[in-house]
Amino acid sequence: MANPTQHYVGIPPVIDPAGVEESSSRINRIMTALARDTGGGTYYDLTEAGFNYVDDRCMEYFSELFYLNRRREATKAGLNAFSQTTNAILAASGASTLSMAAVTQAFGLASNLTDIAAGTYLYQLPPATTLTFVRKLQGAYREAVSAKAGQINTPTTSYHLIQDYLALCLPPVIEAKLVEHVSDAAATPVRGGSVSNIEIDVRTNSALPRKPEIIPDVRQRAKAVVQPETVQPYALGNYEPRLSRERIRRIQRSLCVSPVDGIISGGTRSAIDAFFQGVQKGASGRTYPSVSLGGLQGVHEDKLIQAEQEVGGTCIPSRDKGPYEIGLLVK
Structure with a gap:
């Protein structure tokens, strides 16, 4: 097995046979479990079952982020209130200015450490806002897959699509998409109105030439699968x-x-x-x-x-x- 620290410097330069066998066995177990979930449907049905599983895990992840964010805010508020109360007691007891400054700095440090600890898991935007953005990405991805459902005819294709869908809920991908979205933003003046009421419209550059399209919700029902016509349904042999x-x-x-x-x-x-x-x-x-x-x-x-x-x-x-x-x- 590869050294865990190796993941920080890149993947190995050669393919490990034992790793391939382990990965193949793991993928086979995943696809078999999803096939039981669909009751023997098409590979598109199996892919949708994988999407549903990813949706559940993604919602659990953002739910944890939401409550972690609330706990951070509550902890900071408690520290600030306790700091003010402590300073008031010191002032009433005639403590020195130096003592009061030291207490203030101590509580400020605790508040900053709370931000650092929570910042290890949280994004700069509130979790609820980030979740809305991720759901739009997932909805667009599902719509694209549904439009090409007839081409999903192998387990390897199905697994690849599920993995790509899972990536949309991974922190590095979410951060990259958010940065890309913000960096592509453009501002244009809104025509009309008086000189005392000037408004600015902000949207992405790609959306400026036309009316922005509303991405369907991630839970939208997929389009029916149209199976491709078999040219020779009773064919024998290879010819x-x-x-x-x-x-x-x-x-x-x-x-x-x-x-x-x-x-x-x-x-x-x-x-x-x-x-x-x-x-x-x-x-x-x-x-x-x-x-x-x-x-x-x-x-x-x-x-x-x-x-x-x-x-x-x-x-x-x-x-x-x-x-x-x-x-x-x-x-």
Whole structure:
């Protein structure tokens, strides 16, 4: 295992096999747990379940920050009040000015140490304000993921999106986004009004040319997932999935297959096998693999193109009889 201090100087220059195995096992456990949560849904559903888990942890984090901030303010108020009371007692008892100054400095130091301790965990803005900003970031991220839900089709893609969503609630990312937001701010005068009532509008530079868009709330319901169409839903082997529907329609038209739907299935495969039986019986004599058993392959294409040329693109049953008879004519 790497030395913990190494994280402060960067990641290791080489990939550790043991670390990869540990990470892979951890990711697998996470994805399996999220899959149980969704009841076997799509990878987009699994990704949303991961987002929901991150939302819960993020809310817990900001809740802790909120109460820590309140405790800091209460502690400082108590120290200041106690300091004033102590000075009043010293003044009434005739204590020296030096003693009173020392007490004041002591309580001032305690108040500063309270700020330093709390500042280790808090942002410069109040936690409630920062949470609102983070929720807007999360809402925009969810909307972007929802628009591309059909492309989330592997567990690795799903995990990557969940990790990026988690990063939006990490202190370094929040601080960077806040700094970026403030540094990109621009001020423009508001037209109209009198000289005694001049107003300034502040917004980001990117929003100036158009009306600012309202980012949806993070809890907005995601858009329905539209599954991508499978070109060949009954494909066999490695070659058939790459065939377009137009290519299958041309084969179907040339071999008297009905309907001409562009989908290779049982009827189309039987017609192609009958055609190649005719090819073997005819002038060719060559044996071709069964399309019904192993699927259409590249080795079949040359003769199928010849069949298309033989019938002029479209088979006419009264003239060409059927796929077997067409195969007899192919040289």
